[in-house]
Amino acid sequence: MNPASSILLTDLYQLTMLEGYYRQGMRDIAVFEFFVRRLPERRNYLVAAGLQQALDYLENLKFTSEEIAWLHTTQRFSQDFLQYLSALRFTGDVYAMPEGTVFFSNEPILRVVAPLPEAQLVESRLINLLHFQTMIASKAARCVLVAPDKLLVDFGMRRAHGAEAGLLAARAGYLAGLHGTATVLAGAQFGIPIFGTMAHSFVQAHDAELLAFEHFAYAQPDNVVLLIDTYDTEAAANKVVSLKPHLAKVGIKIKAVRIDSGDLAEHAHKVRQILDEGGCQEITIFASSSLDEYAVQKLLQAGAPIDGFGIGTYLDASADQPYLDCAYKLQEYAGRPRRKRSEHKATLPGRKQVYRQFSADGSLSYDVLTLEDDVQPGIPLLLPVMYKGKLLRQDESLDEIRRRVVQQLQSLAMPLRDINEQHDYSVRISDCLQDMANKFDNNSN
C-alpha cells in the first residue's frame, strides 16, 4: 500500500465514530474548519500551503476492496457498516484560502461542508497534509525574506521525516520562494528546478582532490560546482584557480564552489579573495551546513561574500518549530453552530469568513474574523474550491502560487517580517461571532 494514497492513513477513531454516526443515521451537513490556534514563537504569520494535495485526497477518497477486507479482519466493525464504507465518497463543498496566502491565528484556511461522516473521516489526513506544507512554506518564506537576492535551494530531503516530507518540503519551499531543490522527484512530480553536483564522497573516492574536480567537470560540463571543503578549503580554492585555464581550453566553465563546513563567513572571505586574485571573479560561492534563516541572516549581516545557500535539515524538519498547534474542528452540525469548550482549546462556532483590510500603501492593516453571512469591508480570503466533491477549477501552477507569496510578503508591515521578534497582527473577532460564542457558553450540554 502507498501510505500517501491509502484511506487507512487515518486515526482509528474516525472509523469508530463513523460507525456511531451510521448506527444513528447521522448524516446531516457538518461544517469543519482547519485553523492554527496559536502561532509558534518567532512566527508572526504563516503561509497557507498543501491545498492541492488536500483536494486531491478528497476527490479520490475511497476504500478499496482490499482495505475493506482488512477492516473486516479486525472484527471491530459490522458487515453492513463496512458495506456502507465501501460506497463512501467525498461529496461535499470546500472553501479555502488560496495557497500562498498569509494568515494568522484562529483564521480558518479551509472549511469543509459535507455530510457528517465524510467531513469527519477526512480529519486526520487533511491535518497531516495542511499542517506540514504550511509549516515548511512559512519557514521557507522567512529564509527568502532574509536573503531576497540570493540563490536559495532546499537540501533537506535526507533528514526530512520520511519520503512524503522530503517531496512536499521541496514543493512548499519552492512555492514560498526558494529557487529549487536537490530532490529529484520534486522535479519529476512538480516541475521544480533541481540543483546538485557533488558530495565529499566524490572527492574522497579519487586519490587526489584536483582529479575529482577535473573528472566532474568533464562528466557534467554545464554544471560545474566544485565542493572545496573535503580536506582544506583554501588549498582547494587554489586548485580551482589552477584548474580554470585547463578547463577553459575545452570550453568548460566553473560556475561556483561550495563550502560545507567550518566558519562559513571566514572561509567565504578567504575563498573569495583567492578566487578574485586568481582571476576567477565570475565563480560564485555557494554555502551549506546547518543553515536556516537565522544563520543566513547572520552570515549576510557579517558581510560574507556568499551568493547562494543550501538550506537543509533545519528547513525540512522545521527544526526550531517542528509542529503547529492546528486543529480541524466541528463548527456546525445540522444547521446548528457547535462549540467545543475544553480548557485552552475552546473554538469559535459557526461558518466563518476572514476579511482582510489594507492600508493606503497596500500593506495589511487588520483582519476581521466573522460569520460567513456577515459581510464586512475588505477582501474575503476563503473562496469556494470544491463543489459536491468536484474541483471548481484546475490546480494553480506553483509559479502562480509563488508570485502570490512574493506579493503577500511585500504587503506585510516591516515588523511582521522580523524573524527574531514576536509582533502581533490584529485579527478582530466581529460582534456577531463573539455574540454567538458567548451564547454557547451559557448553554449547557
Next chain:
Amino acid sequence: MNPASSILLTDLYQLTMLEGYYRQGMRDIAVFEFFVRRLPERRNYLVAAGLQQALDYLENLKFTSEEIAWLHTTQRFSQDFLQYLSALRFTGDVYAMPEGTVFFSNEPILRVVAPLPEAQLVESRLINLLHFQTMIASKAARCVLVAPDKLLVDFGMRRAHGAEAGLLAARAGYLAGLHGTATVLAGAQFGIPIFGTMAHSFVQAHDAELLAFEHFAYAQPDNVVLLIDTYDTEAAANKVVSLKPHLAKVGIKIKAVRIDSGDLAEHAHKVRQILDEGGCQEITIFASSSLDEYAVQKLLQAGAPIDGFGIGTYLDASADQPYLDCAYKLQEYAGRPRRKRSEHKATLPGRKQVYRQFSADGSLSYDVLTLEDDVQPGIPLLLPVMYKGKLLRQDESLDEIRRRVVQQLQSLAMPLRDINEQHDYSVRISDCLQDMANKFDNNSN
C-alpha cells in the same frame, strides 16, 4: 509516483556523481557507513530502527523506464549513462546492528559494501529511512522508561511530517515499546495493535453529551472509552457514572474515560474520585494533550491517577529533537581507507566494527569502536544482513525487535536512562583505528 518507492527520491548530486564515476569507470568496491556524529541534548543513547525499510529499498532498487524517460527530458545526462542507470541494481553486501539495538555516537549502525555507484546512489534515501525511525524509536523508548507500567499509544499521525512519517512513527514507536497506535494503516501494514474511540466532534455533533456517550457505546460495545472534556470534565464524569447501570443492563461495559485538556493531573484526581464514589473503580483513565516523556514523568511524579497516555505530536515530530546529526560516509574505496577532514565533520576511516562489553550484572560497560579485522573481546554489534543484494534472512518480527528493546533498555546503567540529564557512555576508539585516522591526517590530498 509513490514517493516512498521511487528511486528519484534522491538528491540530484547522487546522479551527477554517478555520471562522473561512470565516465571514469570507477566501480571498485566502496564502503560507506551510517552513524550519528553527536547525540542530541538529553539523549544518552539511541535505538537503531528503520533497517527493514532500508533493506527493502536496496533489494528493490531500480529505475523504471518512466523515470529514465523523465531524466532524459532534463538534458542533464548522456544517453549511454541513462542506459547504464536503467540496468543498475544493488548488488552489494550490508552489515547492520539489528533493529532495537542501543547505540552511541560515532558507532556505525549500517555498513554498505558495494560497487561505488551503487553504494553512492542509495545515500539520500538510506539516511532518510534510518534517521527518522531511529529518532522516533529513541524518543519512544524514553516514554516507555518513564511509564513502564502504563498503556502508551501513538496518537501523532496528524502532525507527523507527511504520510510516511505517520506510518513509520507508529512502527518505530511500537518496536520501542509503545503498546500500539491510532494509525489504522500501521495495523494493516505491520500488524501493530490499533487504538481509538471518539473525538470531540462526536460529542459536539450530538445535542447532548450523554446521548453521544450512549450512541457510541451501542455502536462500539467492546470498545467503550468516553471522551469527557468537551464541555465540563467533572460533569461528564458524573454522566459516565449515571450511564454505567443502563449500559450494564444490555451487557455493555465502560472501559475507560479520556481527558484531553486542562490540568490533566487535577482532572484525573477529581475524575478518579467521582468514578470511585460512583462505584466505577474498574473504569480506567486515559489522558492525552501535548504529552511527551517529560509531561508523562511529571504527571506520574505528581501521583496523577492516570492509567494510559496518548502520545501524539511531540513523539511523531520528535519535537524536542526533530533531527539527528547523522551521516553516511565513504570510509574506504578500492581497498584504501578514506577520510573526510572537514572541520567538525571529520570521519574515522576504514571498515569498522563495534564491540560491546558488559559488566558482571549484565549492564553495558563500554563499547570499543575498531576496525573490522581487529577482533576485540565483547559482542560484535554489526552483523551481515545482505549478501550480493539479497537478504540473508527473513525480516524479524516487530515483536522480536520489541523484546530486544526491553532487554537493551534494562541493560543501560540507571544514569543513562535519565531523560533530563546528559550522561556519557564510554565508546573507546581502538589503537589501530586511531592510528589509521592519524596516518590520514598526515597525508595530503
